[in-house]
Amino acid sequence: MPTNFAYREGRLHCEGVAVESLVAEHGTPLYAYSRRSIVDRLGALDRAFEPLDRLIAYSVKANGNLSILRLLAGEGCGADIVSGGELYRALKAGVRPDRIVFSGVGKTATELDAALNAGILCFNVESEGELRLLAERGRKLGRTAPVSLRINPDIESPTPHAYTRTGHRATKFGIPSEDAPALYRLASELDGVDPVGIDAHIGSQIVEPGPYRQSLLHLLDLVEGLRRQGIELRTLDLGGGFGVAYDAESDPEPSAFADAVVPHLVTSGLRLILEPGRYVVGHAGVLLTRVLYVKRSGGKIFVITDAGMNDLLRPSHYSSYHRVDPARRVEGRGSGRVDVVGPICESGDFLALDREMPVPEPGEVLAIHTTGAYGFSMASTYNARPRPAEVLVEGDRARLIRRREDYEDLVRGEEDLLIE
Ligand SMILES: Cc1ncc(COP(=O)(O)O)c(C=O)c1O
Known part of the structure; x- marks a missing residue:
């Protein structure tokens, strides 16, 4: 089980708070996060790269809750953003503009203008078209945009799902290495x-x-080639992507990543930027959900919960595994092989498939682990379901950091435009 989550007297706790008491106060579905987990994991990652001049630009897309961004900003973190909306969130939460990098393959002129006006640290540019547009917007606003080119290093990343691979040749992301020198000349x-x-x-x-x-050596080769042409770069951004073990048994150590990077960079004079998302917040979160029904049908046992794919998309979208635990252990309970499924009208709406676990009773609460990253941030209102509330636990206190949406939220922006 992820650190900062443990059973005490049969009740699952997040830090010092029983998750059942969170549910009693805030209802279900509910995202609960451990503050300690976020701070500790950020610190561990940062310390691993200590020999280097570095910036951790937390990837907002993993979890963009304002309070979480504020917490990370307070720890010295910057932000990796991919939209004008994420820029707005980061600035609102108090992230320093000179610690913000702007990634993404389809930035609009409006988004570029907002980031130029904010005075961000760097634009990670992904095409010649974007470079030319950024230059034009910069001139128009009387500003000079600091630019990194996002290179496609042509690496088949060993990720568990094709959708999360972005470094191979045939993706929409990045600039082919062979095009980089000409584009850097153009940028200069x-x-x-x-x-x-x-x-x-x-x-x-x-x-x-x-x-x-592999990726670092590829980039360093390019940096060296550019230096010979008189183009001196100051920062090297290795992106994010550091994984977590969803079974929480074999979590990679940050030192393993650092050992592969630090020796090659330490004498380069380059400042390292990292864009971790999942590593920082993944293990910090649980999605708490109540069992509505237990249905035996077609030789299977379906545990039907009040959280569905609209609240947590990852199992359906990435076939991802999340550990499922009861909020309260019940002695002597029989185990069974179950599908934990949501109420959405889609067969792809599930949280866990073919899972051997104690078969819960209706009314009980389950915790879906390691949902701090790409949990709430991918939530939608599909099936006209208001999005869940979020709480942040610190020691034996819990704070609501996002109110549960209600039906009025669902129709905001339509109601006053209702046709006759
Ligand atoms: C450009 C970029 N940086 C950073 C990240 C964060 O990835 P992770 O949460 O796996 O660290 C992503 C995720 O897709 C990304 O696209």
């Missing part, structure tokens, strides 16, 4: 942009250090 000639760095992000949920070493 264009007014409105200034090439300051180089960037790659090879995928998400990577648990081996090898691909990072």
Whole structure:
């Protein structure tokens, strides 16, 4: 079980708080996060790279809750953003603009303008078209945009799902290495942009250090070639993607990643930027859900919960595994092989399939572990279901950090436009 979650007298606790008491106060479905877990994991990752001048730009897409961003900003974190909305969130939470990097393959002129006006640290540019547009917007606003080109290092990242691989040749992401020198020359000639760095992000949920070493060496080769042409870069952004063990038994150590990177960078004079999301917040979260019905049908046992794929998309979208535990252990309970499924009208709506576990009774609460990353941030209102509340636990206190949505939230923006 992830650190900071444990059973005490048969009741599952997040830090010092029984998850049942969170549910009693805030209802279900409910995301609960351990503050300690977030701070500890950020600290461990940062310390592993201590020999280097570095910036951890937390990837907002993993979990963009304002209070979590504020917590991370307070720990010195920057932000990796991929939209104007994430810029808005990061700034609102108090992330320093000079610690924000802007990734993403389809930035609009409006988004570029907002980031230029905010004075962010760097734009991770993914195409010649984006570079030219950014230069144009920079000139228009009388600003010079600091730029890294996101390189596609052509690495088959060993991630568990094809959707989270981004470093191989045939993805929409990044610029082919062979095009990089010409684009850097263009960037150094264009007014409105200034090439300051180089960037790659090879995928998400990577648990081996090898691909990072490969990616780094690839980027360093390019940096050296550019130096010979008189283009001096100052930052190297290795992206995010550091994996977590969803069974929590074999979590990769940050030192394993650092050992693959630090020796090659320490003498380079380059500042390292990392964009971790999942590693920082993944283990910190549980999704708490109540069992509505237990249905035996077609030779199977279906545990039907009040959380569905709209609350937690990962099992359905990525076929991902999440550990499921009862909020309260019941002695002598019989075990069975069950599908834990949601109430959404889709056969793809499940939280766990073919899982051997104590078969719960209706009314009991289950905890779906390691849902702090890409849990709430991928939640939707599909089937007109308001999105869950979020709480942050610190020691024996819990704070609501996002109110549960209600039906009025669902129709906001339509109601006043209702046709006759
Ligand atoms: C450009 C970029 N940086 C960082 C991340 C964060 O990845 P992770 O949460 O796996 O660390 C992503 C995730 O897709 C990304 O696309």
